[in-house]
Amino acid sequence: MLSKQTVKYIQSLQHKKFRDEFNEFVAEGPKVVKELLLNGKFECKSIYALSIWVQSLEQEILESFQNIIHVIEEHEFQKMAHYATPNNVVAIFKKAIPATKIDVKKNITLILDGIQDPGNLGTIIRNADWFGVKNIICSRNTVDMYNSKVVQSTMASLARVNVIYTDLKEWLLNNHEVNIYATVLNGSNIAECNLDKECIIMIGNEANGLSADIIAMADKKITIPSFGLAESLNAGVASALVLYECRR
Amino acid sequence: MLSKQTVKYIQSLQHKKFRDEFNEFVAEGPKVVKELLLNGKFECKSIYALSIWVQSLEQEILESFQNIIHVIEEHEFQKMAHYATPNNVVAIFKKAIPATKIDVKKNITLILDGIQDPGNLGTIIRNADWFGVKNIICSRNTVDMYNSKVVQSTMASLARVNVIYTDLKEWLLNNHEVNIYATVLNGSNIAECNLDKECIIMIGNEANGLSADIIAMADKKITIPSFGLAESLNAGVASALVLYECRR
Structure with a gap:
């Protein structure tokens, strides 16, 4: 059974404010949900699921979480799901405190300046996980990493990448120990400029790119070579191409 | 003024059937809308717009299309828009007949096997345009290229890339004049296998990858190298990385 209060609470979590x-x-x-439970980075507070999901669980997971699993009916499920497409489980997790002391040496660090689309942020976090990037530093106006669409599109990479929201200029001043690359439309071809394997890569807003004061802090402006007529690439795609070239 | 019939007709075009x-x-x-008008590949039948959009048009465009522009009010606009986010123009275009006789030599051709997500297909078409790919061949169960979300996310690259829906096996049998690469999770590292600049690249469904009978037709199985723990990459990202490596 699902109380009205619970439904209201879960719905409220669609909003960053709450x-x-x-x-x-x-x-x-x-x-x-299963991957986040197994990973353990985020403490799970409660799980609301159809019995079909509970029955599909391995004994081990079931035993660890049985105290917080609430079996509900399909009609109840529809009331609180954030998505229109049918799913069979919704779980509430506690946010994690991000590690703020990070080492930019021996790593690639990603900087995001004003990414607005939740699907793009989710894709970038998943790309970071694929290419072994441990830390993503976001401007304060970047979309919230705990937005449901971000959580969904990261495919649980959310638990493996450390995401920090901060003042980018200040952060860059304090962490300028490796080369900083700004991804722009009029820089050097990434395939030709021998990118460092330890570096900071900056990706900008979908419509406006990186802000001028952030570009000014870069050691080099870099660009993905184009062979056609498209004006730009999606931010998720652009981040993957630069990370690939760094790792290559 | 917007008639009930027009609203109904525009709404019906949300469905592939109609x-x-x-x-x-x-x-x-x-x-x-503006890019599609300028490109001219798709014949425009009618445009429904707020006066603010019409006022923003260059004289030249206005003159070419004034006979089919209908200025409507904001409350009318909301009735027919496919998207929740406010836009100020909706246009109806005629579909184009795809070129079916294509030359796979001196080109990269992309094969899509069962891509389901409209955003992914849109991103792939945009990537194709960026990397100068002229033709995309889709299995019949790939999402429709005229789905509104696809149209929106291609950013007008839709007009510059030829998209064909057909039987993949038959098409591959008839067009095996260059190497066929299957993108899978257990193939050769794309950075190490010196991909041909004239080739056919196959990308599979988001959840299940390429079907076994399609993989069987490939000359080589290729894989994007991973440096972290993410299980897979988004199909839009994967297509961009393989295209980049081919062009590099």
Whole structure:
């Protein structure tokens, strides 16, 4: 049974204001929920699921979480799901405190300046996980990493990448120990400029790119070579291409 | 003034069934509509716009299309828009007949096997345009290229890339004049296998990858190297990385 209060609470977590106030967020769908449970980075507070999901669980997971699993009916599920597409589990997790002391040496660090689309941020976090990037530093106006669409599209990479929201200029001043690359439309071809394997890569807003004062802090402006007529690439795609070239 | 009939017709074009029946589709938002008008590949049948959009048009465009521009009010606009986010123009275009006789030599051709997500297909078309790919061959179960979300996310690259829906096996048998690469999770590292600049690249469904009978037709299985723990990459990102490596 699902109380009205619970439904209201879960719905409230669609909004950043309430995620910040209660320090919790929602993950939805069997794959993401199971991976987050197994990973353990985010403490799980409660799970609302159809019996079909509970029956599909391995004994070990079931035993660890049985105290917080609430079996609900399909009609109840629809009331609180953030997504229109049918899923069979919704879980509430506690946000994690990001590690703020990070080492930019021997790593690639990603800087995001004003990414607005949740799907793009999710894709970038998943790309970071694929290419072994441990830390992503976001400007304060970047979309919230705990937005449901971000959580969904990271495919649980959210638990393996450290995401920090801060003042980018200040952060860059304090961490300029490796080369800083700004991804722009009129820089050097990434395939020709021998990118360092230890570096900071900056990706800008979908429509406006990186802000001028952030570009000014870069050691080099870099560009993905184009062979056609498209004006630009999606921010998720652009981040993957630069990371690939760094790792290559 | 917007008649009930027009609203109904535009709404019907959200469904593939009606897009096929009437051979028309909808594009929404100032950027996409303007680019499609300028490109001219798709014949524009009618434009429904707020006066603010019409006023922003260059004289030349205005003159070419003034006979089919209908200025409407904001409350009318909301009735027919496919998107929740406010836009100020919706246009109906005629679908184009794809070129079926294509030359796989001296080109990269992309094969899509069952891509389901409209955003992914849109991103792949945009990537193709960026990397100078002229033709994309889709299995019949790939999402429709005229789906509004696809149209929106291609950013008008839709007009510059030829997209064909057909039986993949038959098509591959008839066009095996260059190497066929299957993108899978257990193939050769793309950075190490010196991909041909004239080739066919195959990308599979988001959850299940390429079907076994399609993989069986490939000359080589290729893989994007991973440096972290993410299980997979988004299909849009994967296509961009393989295209980049081919062009590099």
